[in-house]
Amino acid sequence: MTSTLPSSFSPAGSAPDAAPLPVSLRLRDRLEKAGVSFLANDNIAEHLLDGELDQLEIEVAGKVRELLRSLVIDIDNDHNTEETAERVARMYLHEVFKGRYHHQPKIASFPNVKKLDEIYTVGPISVRSACSHHLVPILGNCWIGIKPGDQVIGLSKFSRVADWVFSRPHIQEEAVMILADEIERLCKPQGLAILVKAQHYCMKWRGVKEPQTSMVNSIVRGDFRHDPSLKSEFFELVKQQEALLST
Numbered sequence: 001m002t003s004t005l006p007s008s009f010s011p012a013g014s015a016p017d018a019a020p021l022p023v024s025l026r027l028r029d030r031l032e033k034a035g036v037s038f039l040a041n042d043n044i045a046e047h048l049l050d051g052e053l054d055q056l057e058i059e060v061a062g063k064v065r066e067l068l069r070s071l072v073i074d075i076d077n078d079h080n081t082e083e084t085a086e087r088v089a090r091m092y093l094h095e096v097f098k099g100r101y102h103h104q105p106k107i108a109s110f111p112n113v114k115k116l117d118e119i120y121t122v123g124p125i126s127v128r129s130a131c132s133h134h135l136v137p138i139l140g141n142c143w144i145g146i147k148p149g150d151q152v153i154g155l156s157k158f159s160r161v162a163d164w165v166f167s168r169p170h171i172q173e174e175a176v177m178i179l180a181d182e183i184e185r186l187c188k189p190q191g192l193a194i195l196v197k198a199q200h201y202c203m204k205w206r207g208v209k210e211p212q213t214s215m216v217n218s219i220v221r222g223d224f225r226h227d228p229s230l231k232s233e234f235f236e237l238v239k240q241q242e243a244l245l246s247t
């Protein structure tokens with residue numbers, strides 16, 4: 001039997017056939033409705049539903065493919081760039097920007113049973129990020145000083161949390177603040193100091209092309225902020241740790 005219905009007809013109450021919205025649009029809509037910030041250096045992992053990260057990877061790969069085509073690269077015939085779009089999507093979502101899309105690694109804290117209140121420093125911790133302006137690497141080292149409070153976390157966990165925080169597009173000033181917030185949340189120290197020295201490839205590789213320039217910044221909170229001798233002790237300990245590197 002031949003249907004007499006117009007091809008665009010859809011039964012009452014059902015939505016006309018429409019392509020599903022791209023996952024990035026669904027996500028953005030959800031974040032906006034919840035009033036959640038999704039700046040380049042924000043983490044949005046808890047707002048991703050099951051399977052959405054995989055869908056996002058497919059969507060991003062499609063856009064990178066279009067970017068390569070717009071750059072007039074013959075991805076259909078160039079064996080070197082054939083799967084570049086997929087690699088770049090994987091790299092952004094699961095490696096270099098994983099700190100936006102993945103949850104913080106599990107970090108256990110323990111009670112400070114002996115009530116230790118002497119400061120200690122950890123470093124250098126390698127940090128790898130990308131600047132928000134050009135999305136090119138920021139590579140450097142970080143030192144963390146702690147005057148413990150009621151909780152302590154394992155030494156290796158400072159590297160894990162730093163890696164997670166820095167693996168987002170950033171400016172260095174904000175990266176250090178976000179790292180400080182996370183460490184304070186994890187172990188509520190009486191004092192916290194962080195120093196970061198990094199080279200920015202947007203200044204090294206392009207732009208002013210300064211091969212040696214680095215940016216150094218620090219943040220001091222709690223007792224490190226109120227007690228100048230504690231602050232000097234932190235910078236002195238960092239100097240000693242740096243000297244160890246050249247021996």
Ligand SMILES: Nc1nc2c(ncn2[C@@H]2O[C@H](COP(=O)(O)OP(=O)(O)OP(=O)(O)O)[C@@H](O)[C@H]2O)c(=O)[nH]1
Nearest residue numbers: 131132133170171172173200202203206207208215
């Ligand atoms: N404060 C700060 N600046 C940064 C950081 N990373 C990159 N930048 C700078 O951000 C600036 C962006 O400058 P724009 O003038 O918007 O971009 P541009 O025209 O490409 O600038 P040039 O790099 O001078 O060529 C550059 O000067 C970068 O060196 C960072 O972590 N902190």
